[in-house]
Amino acid sequence: DQQVKQNSPSLSVQEGRISILNCDYTNSMFDYFLWYKKYPAEGPTFLISISSIKDKNEDGRFTVFLNKSAKHLSLHIVPSQPGDSAVYFCAASATGRSAAGNKLTFGGGTRVLVKP
Amino acid sequence: DGGITQSPKYLFRKEGQNVTLSCEQNLNHDAMYWYRQDPGQGLRLIYYSQIVNDFQKGDIAEGYSVSREKKESFPLTVTSAQKNPTAFYLCASRPRTGAVGYTFGSGTRLTVV
Numbered sequence: 001d002q003q004v005k006q007n008s009p010s011l012s013v014q015e016g017r018i019s020i021l022n023c024d025y026t027n028s029m030f031d032y033f034l035w036y037k038k039y040p041a042e043g044p045t046f047l048i049s050i051s052s053i054k055d056k057n058e059d060g061r062f063t064v065f066l067n068k069s070a071k072h073l074s075l076h077i078v079p080s081q082p083g084d085s086a087v088y089f090c091a092a093s094a095t096g097r098s099a100a101g102n103k104l105t106f107g108g109g110t111r112v113l114v115k116p
Numbered sequence: 117d118g119g120i121t122q123s124p125k126y127l128f129r130k131e132g133q134n135v136t137l138s139c140e141q142n143l144n145h146d147a148m149y150w151y152r153q154d155p156g157q158g159l160r161l162i163y164y165s166q167i168v169n170d171f172q173k174g175d176i177a178e179g180y181s182v183s184r185e186k187k188e189s190f191p192l193t194v195t196s197a198q199k200n201p202t203a204f205y206l207c208a209s210r211p212r213t214g215a216v217g218y219t220f221g222s223g224t225r226l227t228v229v
Contacts, residue, residue: 006158032216043120043206043220044159089158093216102210103149103174104218108158 003027004092006107014115019077021110023090026071030092034104035064035075038087047088048075080114087111118143122207122221129194129201129228137192137224139207145219146212148190152176153204153223162205165190166212194226201228 005024013019023033031052036044050057050064050073057064063076077084090107120141129135139148147166151159161174165184179198184190190209194201204225208218 004158034217036217036220041125041204041223041225043122043208043222045220046217049217091217095216102147102216103161103164104216105161106151106159 002108003030004090004105004107006088006090006110008110009108010111010113012113012115013080015082016079019075019080019084019112019114021075021077021088021090021112023073023075023107024071025073025092027092027094027105028071029094030105032093032095033064033066033073034091034093035062036089036091036106037084038089038109044089077112080112082114082116085112085114120207120209120219120221122205122224124224125222127224127226129226131228132196134193134195135201135226137194137205137207137226139190139192139221140188141190141207141209141219141221142188143209143219144187144211145209146187147210148184149208149210149218150174150180150182150190150192151206151208153206159206162192201226 034049035047037047038044048062066073087109089109091104123138149164150162163182165171181193206223207221
């Protein structure tokens with residue numbers, strides 16, 4: 001049972017336009033969410049995060065939106081650049097005291113291709 | 117520079133052999149994790165350790181074993197009992213308190229032939 005889902009396996013966007021990546025989760029205990037970027041044969045690198053007490057977090061070209069009632073978050077990249085071409089993973093964590101290990105649960109990833 | 121080192125980058129083994137993947141960190145992080153990446157399935161948790169000499173099974177621990185004798189090191193052994201060991205393996209760490217996110221190593225691609 002996948003607790004974190006990224007339903008779009010791939011996304012193609014023109015340079016300069018907006019990329020929107022979506023992520024859905026089912027576990028209501030999740031209260032912290034992260035996006036990671038991954039290039040082939042490399043480890044993921046942290047991109048941006050959001051706590052459940054917020055509904056938006058912005059860092060430069062990257063904005064993450066959280067809709068707790070819908071158990072949905074999205075990552076907006078604007079403007080998209082060719083260097084943004086990578087696989088993006090959504091991850092979620094339950095950070096409460098009862099959460100063993102504060103483990104991250106990852107979605108299946110979305111491959112983004114930004115065309116020049 | 118602080119970071120996580122996974123070695124080797126590529127590893128080939130014959131079917132039926134055990135193989136150990138190395139993970140070393142100099143970030144003074146307490147918690148360490150092993151994930152496996154397969155195409156289209158994201159990252160799945162194999163084992164994790166929050167403190168030296170203690171570790172817990174993740175979602176797909178069958179066929180794997182770990183040890184945590186030192187804070188800096190968390191090696192993963194892929195045993196012959198693992199039915200589909202060919203994958204990309206990622207090690208990660210985080211401090212016990214504070215940051216929620218992980219720092220990842222660069223991964224080891226294991227191919228069993």
